[in-house]
Amino acid sequence: MLLKDSICWITGASRGIGRATAFAFARQGARLILSSRSEEELQKVANEVEAIGAEAKVIPVDVENDDSRKAAFRAIQQYAQRMDVLVNNAGVMSTGLIGMIKDAEIDRIMHTNVNSVISLMQMASRFMARQKSGAIINVASILGKTGGEGQIVYSASKAAVIAASISAAKELGPQGIRVNAVAPGLIQTNMTSGLGEARIQAVVQNIKLGRIGVPEEVADVILFLASPLSRYVTGQVVGVDGGMWS
Secondary structure (H helix, E strand, C coil): CCCCCCEEEEECCCCHHHHHHHHHHHCCCCEEEEECCCHHHHHHHHHHHHCCCCEEEECCCCCCCHHHHHHHHHHHHHHCCCCCEEEECCCCCCCECHHHCCHHHHHHHHHHHHHHHHHHHHHHHHHHHHHCCEEEEEECCCHHHHCCCCEHHHHHHHHHHHHHHHHHHHHHHHHCEEEEEEEECCECCHHHHCCCHHHHHHHHCCCCCCCCECHHHHHHHHHHHHCHHHCCCCCCEEEECCCCCC
16 A cells, blocks of 8 residues: 555545545555545545545644634644645635736635645644655646636646745755645536536647546546655646646
8 A cells, every 4th residue: 555554634625636635545545634624524525535444534724714724733733743745735716807806816816725835835844854754745737837818816826836836845855855746637626617618618629638637537646646656756747637738
């Protein structure tokens, strides 16, 4: 098992890519810490992964809120004496033309998608530095590399996640901590379902593999980056987009 007895913290774990990652890790023997805003939805995921023999601890967190992040970290410190993997998956999407974006919305997207990622990397790295080992995987987006019409704030936030991941990899590498990012394309999740069928089909026409992706396909890449199979991989951004921009 690739992650046997590893303590793995996954944010945004109640649905989509985070949920799929929880199952991928559980099948590889990980001890899971599952976080999102909904304790009820998290408990359902925890029950399901426990049914296949994994250990799961539910620790709700609103990553947009500084106090909530700190409270979650304190709860993790009480639960476990180490952290082997952090998957920074929680985030929000925003669609709007540049002339219509409100300052409050810009602040919300940046605080949720960028500030929280940096903050949780700080927290996790405190554990990992003592161990001289650890893996951090930040979930960005292919739009962080290409941009997207009507998604200027979201694209900018994910570009910042990519830059933060590369910078953190350089800083934390000497302490044995690997940091990488995944950049999903169009993936079938609750977040992307709001785009509308017509827009989704228009994007699919530009995907070389000819279809939308599923969360499990992103989770498999996250598993690779979390596991010893990628022990010499850090500072990388792995696109999981079916050739969307090839």
